[in-house]
Structures are given as structure tokens and as C-alpha cells.
Amino acid sequence: MYQTTAALRSAFLEYFRQQGHQVVDSSSLVPGNDPTLLFTNAGMNQFKDCFLGMEKRSYVRATTAQRCVRAGGKHNDLDNVGYTARHHTFFEMLGNFSFGDYFKEDAIRFAWEFLTVTLKLPKERLCVTVYETDDEAFEIWNKQIGVPAESIIRIGDNKGAPYASDNFWQMGDTGPCGPCTEIFYDHGEHIWGGRPGSPEEDGDRFIEIWNIVFMQYNRHADGTMEPLPKPAVDTGMGIERISAIMQGVHSNYEIDIFQKLIAKAAEIIGVTDLENKSLRVIADHIRSCAFLVADGVMPSNEGRGYVLRRIIRRAVRHGNKLGATDTFFYKLVPTLIEAMGDAAKELKATQAIVEKALKAEEEQFARTLERGLGILDSALAELKGDTLDGETVFKLYDTYGFPVDLTADVCRERNIKVDEAGFNAAMAEQRSRAQAAGQFSADYNAALKIDTDTQFCGYSELSGDAKVLALYLN
Ligand code: ATP
Ligand code: MG
Ligand code: MG
Ligand code: MG
Numbered sequence: 001m002y003q004t005t006a007a008l009r010s011a012f013l014e015y016f017r018q019q020g021h022q023v024v025d026s027s028s029l030v031p032g033n034d035p036t037l038l039f040t041n042a043g044m045n046q047f048k049d050c051f052l053g054m055e056k057r058s059y060v061r062a063t064t065a066q067r068c069v070r071a072g073g074k075h076n077d078l079d080n081v082g083y084t085a086r087h088h089t090f091f092e093m094l095g096n097f098s099f100g101d102y103f104k105e106d107a108i109r110f111a112w113e114f115l116t117v118t119l120k121l122p123k124e125r126l127c128v129t130v131y132e133t134d135d136e137a138f139e140i141w142n143k144q145i146g147v148p149a150e151s152i153i154r155i156g157d158n159k160g161a162p163y164a165s166d167n168f169w170q171m172g173d174t175g176p177c178g179p180c181t182e183i184f185y186d187h188g189e190h191i192w193g194g195r196p197g198s199p200e201e202d203g204d205r206f207i208e209i210w211n212i213v214f215m216q217y218n219r220h221a222d223g224t225m226e227p228l229p230k231p232a233v234d235t236g237m238g239i240e241r242i243s244a245i246m247q248g249v250h251s252n253y254e255i256d257i258f259q260k261l262i263a264k265a266a267e268i269i270g271v272t273d274l275e276n277k278s279l280r281v282i283a284d285h286i287r288s289c290a291f292l293v294a295d296g297v298m299p300s301n302e303g304r305g306y307v308l309r310r311i312i313r314r315a316v317r318h319g320n321k322l323g324a325t326d327t328f329f330y331k332l333v334p335t336l337i338e339a340m341g342d343a344a345k346e347l348k349a350t351q352a353i354v355e356k357a358l359k360a361e362e363e364q365f366a367r368t369l370e371r372g373l374g375i376l377d378s379a380l381a382e383l384k385g386d387t388l389d390g391e392t393v394f395k396l397y398d399t400y401g402f403p404v405d406l407t408a409d410v411c412r413e414r415n416i417k418v419d420e421a422g423f424n425a426a427m428a429e430q431r432s433r434a435q436a437a438g439q440f441s442a443d444y445n446a447a448l449k450i451d452t453d454t455q456f457c458g459y460s461e462l463s464g465d466a467k468v469l470a471l472y473l474n
Contacts, residue, residue, distance in 0.1 A: 100230030372402025390422020
């Protein structure tokens with residue numbers, strides 16, 4: 001049962017409808033009225049004001065299958081895509097919410113019942129975490145649900161930073177937040193990784209499937225935490241992760257939706273090795289890009305549009321790596337619509353616009369790639385020695401928009417080194433010139449917390465492309 005992602009989506013919403021929850025549509029990927037948030041990154045976003053007690057609805061329990069993008073902002077998973085079995089730029093978050101209605105007991109009971117009764121997951125494969133000091137949640141799991149104490153792991157505030165803790169959830173730097181309890185599934189000994197809280201937890205053996213947040217505070221910009229008028233519940237379960245379990249596979253990329261996208265991309269580009277990482281990246285990126293355009297984001301040089309542009313170009317670049325000779329990215333849209341079923345309503349309605357926007361961006365970038373490759377070819381032909389100077393790499397990037405990872409790739413193929421220090425110096429010099437010119441005051445990106453330089457990497461000392469270059473060279 002529930003062998004398809006579509007069936008799972010319906011089963012979830014139906015289970016919570018029966019528990020008195022209002023089924024609410026997914027909101028847009030562009031958060032309404034929330035300048036602190038780049039993209040919708042969780043089911044609770046559209047209910048933020050309900051949690052804060054600022055908005056009243058006709059219901060106190062809700063359930064959704066929310067489309068989310070985590071590429072930028074506080075929760076940025078872009079660098080994980082293609083490398084972990086469980087991270088996407090775009091995913092659907094199944095959630096149930098209580099606005100001052102039920103709290104810990106029911107939230108835990110519902111989740112456990114859905115997983116072990118409706119979906120019939122074996123209990124011994126599941127383990128849970130609770131917030132370090134949350135004895136109440138520990139007792140509910142242990143005494144009421146019957147989870148053995150050794151399968152309940154207390155997780156505290158890591159690295160001394162109270163809000164960086166795994167078991168203290170927050171939407172962004174401000175807003176509703178609180179301690180949480182998470183449910184993990186053990187995919188088995190044959191996969192590397194350890195239980196949450198262990199040194200090997202970053203592996204893919206124990207996969208976090210469901211996060212149940214006990215919303216108790218509103219965090220302000222100055223760091224203070226004010227108790228919410230009524231404690232509430234916010235939960236989120238990635239549909240692709242639970243779908244993988246139900247379909248008996250380990251990686252999200254093996255579920256129905258991704259298999260269709262990967263097969264189609266392989267067919268269009270002419271690739272036979274379906275395991276290729278680049279195919280996964282493309283299958284991931286078409287979802288975020290198509291849904292972002294459907295929700296009104298257009299490729300551009302700032303803000304959300306800039307993030308979109310970077311994701312499209314990254315996908316095209318991976319197609320290029322696979323040997324694509326023609327446009328391919330937008331051609332995946334019909335397969336995506338079919339694969340996403342009910343979740344693709346808005347995408348279906350805007351299909352023509354989405355395809356046109358993706359195609360135009362791909363064509364433009366293809367020209368950039370072609371021109372850049374030509375310039376790089378001549379530079380390499382004239383090269384004396386075995387190192388390409390940083391100035392040339394920077395010029396390709398800055399003047400011609402040619403990505404540095406591609407420069408590094410081409411050089412590597414020809415056994416040529418890249419002058420990384422020279423590139424970084426040229427980049428630093430350009431940044432200080434730009435700053436001196438006041439270019440970065442009143443920056444829309446800053447308001448959205450998109451630092452165009454560090455957005456994609458999180459390395460404060462290196463800019464995004466410099467980091468990519470460093471990764472390729474090291
Ligand atoms: P992880 O630790 O695996 O990065 P998370 O703790 O950051 O996940 P939450 O913010 O708790 O994730 O989101 C709730 C749920 O959404 C997760 O338990 C997971 O099932 C799903 N999820 C989170 N991030 C992603 C992603 N990038 N791709 C797919 N599913 C995701
Ligand atoms: Mg995460
Ligand atoms: Mg986590
Ligand atoms: Mg989590």
C-alpha cells in the first residue's frame with residue numbers, strides 16, 4: 001500500500017482530516033508578507049501569524065502538503081543536493097498544525113499512529129530524539145507510546161549556540177520557535193551512518209523523517225524569546241523521505257517521481273548511466289526551478305531571481321557535463337507535471353510561461369558557456385607552463401559570466417593547474433572596488449539575507465565561486 005508518492009500524500013491528508021484537521025492548500029514558494037524569508041521553507045510559514053496569535057482562522061487544526069525550497073536563507077541545502085540521499089532544493093513537506101489546540105501528547109500520538117498503524121512501519125526501525133531538557137516529551141514517548149528508553153535520544157544545544165541546536169527549531173532568525181522531537185528511520189546496517197547525536201550522524205543510515213515542533217516562543221531580532229500566547233504544534237515530514245521507505249528504497253532519488261525525471265533527462269541528453277550524479281542534480285533542480293517560476297519568480301540578477309538563475313545555470317552546467325548538445329532543461333516540465341500529480345496544479349496552469357522562461361535562460365547561458373569555452377581554449381593554447389593565471393580565470397568569470405568551476409574542470413581535464421590565490425586576490429580587489437563605489441548599500445539581497453557572494457557556500461572568508469574553485473582544486 002501507498003506505493004506511490006501521490007497515494008502517500010492523500011493518505012497523510014486524509015489521516016489528519018479524520019483527526020479533525022482542516023485540509024489547506026500549499027501556499028506559494030514566495031512567502032506572502034514576510035520579507036525575512038527568501039522562499040517558503042516549511043509548512044508552518046503560511047500559518048506564522050496564527051502561531052503568533054495575530055491571526056484567527058475558522059479552524060484550530062490544519063494539515064498541508066507544502067511545497068518548499070531550501071536554497072538560500074537559513075535552511076540552505078543546495079550544496080547537499082546530489083551528495084546525500086535525502087536533501088533536495090525543492091521538496092514537499094507534509095504537516096499537521098495545532099494553533100493553541102492540542103499539544104505534545106496528541107502530536108506525538110498522531111505521528112506514531114500514522115507511521116506504525118496507517119503505514120505499518122516496523123517500530124523497531126524507528127528511534128526518536130527529544131530536546132535535552134524536555135522530560136515531558138521523553139515520558140510521553142516512553143510511557144504512553146512504549147518506545148524503549150534506549151531508542152529515545154536527548155539532543156541539546158550544539159556548540160554552545162542555543163539556537164543552532166538540532167532539537168530547537170526555528171523558521172529564521174526571528175519568529176515562532178521551540179523545542180522539537182524528531183523521528184528517525186533506520187535504513188539498515190549496510191548503510192554508513194550513526195544514530196542522531198553520535199559522531200556518525202551525518203551518514204545516511206538513520207534518516208530523519210518527521211520533525212514535531214512544540215511552538216512555545218517568538219524570537220525577536222535582539223535574541224530575546226517571548227512565550228507565545230498559546231503553545232502550539234507544527235510538524236513537518238518530507239514526503240520524498242517517507243516515500244523512499246514505503247517504496248523500499250534508500251535514496252530519495254530512487255522514488256517514482258525522481259525515477260521518471262531521471263529517465264527523461266537521460267533520454268533527452270542521451271545518457272545511459274542512470275546513476276550519474278549530474279542526472280540527480282538536474283532532476284532535483286527542475287523541480288525547484290519550474291515551481292519557482294510557476295510561483296512568479298523570474299531569473300534575474302538580484303534577490304530571489306538571482307538564486308533561481310544560479311540553480312538553472314547549475315542544472316545546465318550539469319547537462320553540459322553530461323554532453324548535452326541542445327537545450328534540455330525545459331523539456332522536463334511535462335514529465336514533472338505528470339509525476340507530481342495533485343501537487344502540480346499551479347505548475348500546470350502556468351506551463352507555457354515556465355517552459356518559455358527556462359528555455360530563454362538556458363539559451364542565454366548556453367551562449368555564455370560557448371563564448372567562455374572559446375576564450376578559455378585560446379588562453380590555454382597560448383599558455384606557457386602548467387598553470388592558468390588567476391586574472392584570466394577571474395576575467396572569464398567577471399566579464400563573461402563563465403563559471404569558475406567549469407574553468408577548473410576544463411583545466412583539470414588538460415592537466416593544467418589554476419592559480420587559486422591569484423583568482424581570490426582578483427576577486428577580493430573587485431569586491432573592495434565595488435564596496436568603495438557604494439554598490440552594496442541598500443542592497444535588496446541583504447534585506448532578503450542573500451549575500452550573493454556567500455549564499456551558496458557558507459564560507460565567510462571565501463566567496464561562493466572561490467569556494468567552488470577551492471573544492472575543485474583540492
Ligand atoms: P536534515 O537534518 O535532514 O537536514 P532538517 O532537520 O533540516 O532535516 P526540518 O527543518 O526539521 O529538516 O524539516 C522537517 C522535515 O522536512 C525533515 O524531517 C525532512 O523530512 C524534511 N526535509 C528537510 N529538509 C529537506 C530537504 N532539503 N529535502 C527533502 N526533505 C527535507
Ligand atoms: Mg537540514
Ligand atoms: Mg535535522
Ligand atoms: Mg529537523
